[in-house]
Amino acid sequence: xxxxxxxxxxxxxxxxxxxxxxxxxxxxxxxxxxxxxxxxxxxxxxxxxxxxxxxxxxxxxxxxxxxxxxxxxxxxxxxxxxxxxxxxxxxxxxxxxxxxxxxxxxxxxxxxxxxxxxxxxxxxxxxxxxxxxxxxxxxxxxxxxxxxxxxxxxxxxxxxxxxxxxxxxxxxxxxxxxxxxxxxxxxxxxxxxxxxxxxxxxxxxxxxxxxxxxxxxxxxxxxxxxxxxxxxxxxxxxxxxxxxxxxxxxxxxxxxxxx
Numbered sequence: 001x002x003x004x005x006x007x008x009x010x011x012x013x014x015x016x017x018x019x020x021x022x023x024x025x026x027x028x029x030x031x032x033x034x035x036x037x038x039x040x041x042x043x044x045x046x047x048x049x050x051x052x053x054x055x056x057x058x059x060x061x062x063x064x065x066x067x068x069x070x071x072x073x074x075x076x077x078x079x080x081x082x083x084x085x086x087x088x089x090x091x092x093x094x095x096x097x098x099x100x101x102x103x104x105x106x107x108x109x110x111x112x113x114x115x116x117x118x119x120x121x122x123x124x125x126x127x128x129x130x131x132x133x134x135x136x137x138x139x140x141x142x143x144x145x146x147x148x149x150x151x152x153x154x155x156x157x158x159x160x161x162x163x164x165x166x167x168x169x170x171x172x173x174x175x176x177x178x179x180x181x182x183x184x185x186x187x188x189x190x191x192x193x194x195x196x197x198x199x200x201x202x203x204x205x206x207x208x209x210x211x212x213x214x215x216x217x218x219x220x221x222x223x224x225x226x227x228x229x230x231x232x233x234x235x236x237x238x239x240x241x242x243x244x245x246x247x248x249x250x251x252x253x254x255x256x257x258x259x
Contacts, residue, residue: 029079038113045120050131056207058214062136065128067218070227072122077115077231084111115231143212144224155250157197164190
């Protein structure tokens with residue numbers, strides 16, 4: 001048999017194996033969603049206990065746990081979304097006001113709950129302490145959100161600096177005292193805002209700064225927040241697309257560029 005044909009057959013077998021495994025995984029997840037509802041899942045999670053560290057700092061192992069859970073969560077969320085769509089289609093077919101249609105509607109609510117708790121189910125599947133996971137997730141999302149706030153603050157500061165310089169030039173070129181006073185008052189207001197922004201940055205929780213730096217070793221810090229939102233997006237990739245545009249717009253603001 002020619003080597004090229006042998007290689008092609010090996011690729012086909014590998015791809016078939018991947019597709020079979022994916023189908024098996026989805027069937028396993030669907031079976032678990034049917035057998036273990038959200039109420040049962042939350043009861044199991046309530047049995048886990050965890051005392052978070054006083055300093056609020058994450059460890060490498062905890063970030064890695066979060067990333068593993070998030071990856072498995074994607075598969076669970078995908079199945080939950082498919083089931084939600086199936087219930088919605090069935091309710092529409094049966095008639096939303098009919099008894100059978102209403103029953104499908106209730107099942108759809110269950111699928112929404114499954115989607116919302118997909119990460120907790122993923123943590124349980126991977127044998128993690130769900131209470132520790134929830135704390136870790138909270139710290140990571142706080143770090144991700146703070147990174148967003150930092151980008152906004154930096155862009156606002158750059159924009160404010162540009163306006164300040166323009167205003168200072170107009171102040172220097174003003175000929176009468178009334179106009180000079182107007183510009184002076186505006187400049188004083190700008191100075192006050194800049195001082196307040198600087199003080200806010202200095203007051204940031206040390207744990208938040210530490211966790212943001214730790215998370216950046218593994219991925220773009222903003223990705224955690226975007227991924228959380230993407231679970232509920234209607235079109236795959238729309239959250240990432242929006243986040244990328246948002247970051248680009250802020251970067252342009254820092255450079256003093258506008259559309």
